[in-house]
Amino acid sequence: MHAFLRDAHWLNARRARAYAMMLALAFLAMLTVNYLAIYKDGTDFQAFWSAARILADQGPAAAFDLDLQRAVQKQAGFDAMIAYVNPPPFLFFVFWLALLPFGAAWIAWTAVTFAIWFGAMHREYRGDLTWPLLAFPAAFLAAAHAQNGFVTGALLAGAVLALRRSPWLAGVLLGMLVIKPHLALLAPFWLLARGDWKAIAGGVLGAGGMILASLAVFGPAAWLAYPEVFEVSRQLMAQGQSVFWLRMTTPYAALRYYATPEAAMVVQAAITLAMLALTMIFARRTRDSLASGALMLAATAVASPYLFSYDLPFLAVPVFWLIADGRARGWRPWEKLLVAGLYLAPLATRAAALPLEINLMPIPALAMVALIWNRGSIEGARVPGEWRPASEGRLAQPA
Numbered sequence: 488m489h490a491f492l493r494d495a496h497w498l499n500a501r502r503a504r505a506y507a508m509m510l511a512l513a514f515l516a517m518l519t520v521n522y523l524a525i526y527k528d529g530t531d532f533q534a535f536w537s538a539a540r541i542l543a544d545q546g547p548a549a550a551f552d553l554d555l556q557r558a559v560q561k562q563a564g565f566d567a568m569i570a571y572v573n574p575p576p577f578l579f580f581v582f583w584l585a586l587l588p589f590g591a592a593w594i595a596w597t598a599v600t601f602a603i604w605f606g607a608m609h610r611e612y613r614g615d616l617t618w619p620l621l622a623f624p625a626a627f628l629a630a631a632h633a634q635n636g637f638v639t640g641a642l643l644a645g646a647v648l649a650l651r652r653s654p655w656l657a658g659v660l661l662g663m664l665v666i667k668p669h670l671a672l673l674a675p676f677w678l679l680a681r682g683d684w685k686a687i688a689g690g691v692l693g694a695g696g697m698i699l700a701s702l703a704v705f706g707p708a709a710w711l712a713y714p715e716v717f718e719v720s721r722q723l724m725a726q727g728q729s730v731f732w733l734r735m736t737t738p739y740a741a742l743r744y745y746a747t748p749e750a751a752m753v754v755q756a757a758i759t760l761a762m763l764a765l766t767m768i769f770a771r772r773t774r775d776s777l778a779s780g781a782l783m784l785a786a787t788a789v790a791s792p793y794l795f796s797y798d799l800p801f802l803a804v805p806v807f808w809l810i811a812d813g814r815a816r817g818w819r820p821w822e823k824l825l826v827a828g829l830y831l832a833p834l835a836t837r838a839a840a841l842p843l844e845i846n847l848m849p850i851p852a853l854a855m856v857a858l859i860w861n862r863g864s865i866e867g868a869r870v871p872g873e874w875r876p877a878s879e880g881r882l883a884q885p886a
Contacts, residue, residue, distance in 0.1 A: 640800030647780030662693020
């Protein structure tokens with residue numbers, strides 16, 4: 488039994504694909520149930536759809552009017568209001584939702600944004616990893632909430648995967664994260680440590696372009712109205728021991744449920760600085776942009792104080808980098824089983840958070856960072872009997 492778990496030879500490509508197919512079917516069934524219950528339970532997507540409707544009917548500045556948001560959502564059949572709190576550039580991503588009734592818009596948003604995220608990932612990880620990618624549990628969480636995790640995940644993952652081919656494009660994609668800048672917390676330091684000046688310039692271009700475009704299209708009034716929604720975030724962050732913190736995935740949230748805001752932030756700040764240092768050291772130590780980018784994204788999951796489970800599709804890059812590297816250069820004892828656990832961790836920790844009253848996601852995120860760091864020191868020789876080396880980032884078939 489010890490060897491069965493330590494080496495996990497049974498967890499081969501064929502079985503992984505079969506397990507992923509079963510997961511994908513289960514997720515599809517759960518999404519259907521979730522969709523049928525949206526008018527009863529509410530959904531985060533209310534915010535995007537109502538903002539799009541208000542934008543179309545009354546203009547960009549009105550999209551940040553909380554009373555209008557409440558009225559539009561109530562008219563659509565929702566008792567509780569979910570506030571739209573994203574900055575004006577995000578209106579570029581949601582404006583088209585006004586063309587559809589709520590139910591159709593929910594389906595279209597989920598399908599389109601999933602396709603964008605999957606396309607960004609599938610360019611690198613295909614073949615017998617297609618089904619595991621389709622069934623990635625963090626993607627299910629993003630789909631279930633119909634939130635913006637696929638959009639931000641596509642920008643983060645796309646940037647890391649594009650850096651080898653087009654530093655300018657990678658930078659532009661990261662710059663576009665002005666729609667949710669705390670997700671790009673470590674990215675500038677990663678690029679700085681690597682000396683990727685073209686990507687840094689692309690980041691300035693992407694961020695500046697998004698802001699200037701929003702000023703040109705939506706006008707300064709939208710930016711002046713945007714602070715109106717800050718009060719919603721302030722009230723949420725001022726809560727005491729609330730399930731709000733259990734729905735988040737960060738060290739700050741894990742501690743905030745039990746500790747004072749000051750104590751939680753001190754610990755979070757220390758972890759953030761540690762992750763920043765590890766990201767820069769690893770980026771300097773290895774010239775492999777995909778390896779250092781994978782570590783940067785894994786570190787982001789614990790460095791940012793404000794992340795929800797639906798924000799985690801970007802973790803597909805570190806998880807699938809670990810899978811590809813293990814297949815190319817061989818697995819150390821216990822690694823294969825550990826990576827399988829990391830693959831499932833976003834959903835498992837989210838499911839456990841409310842009943843156990845503890846947010847455990849920082850633990851697998853830190854394990855992901857440690858595993859990528861350790862694999863960065865493996866010599867090029869592969870372990871006999873494991874996987875043939877991959878070339879040019881493409882996955883090999885099992886030996």
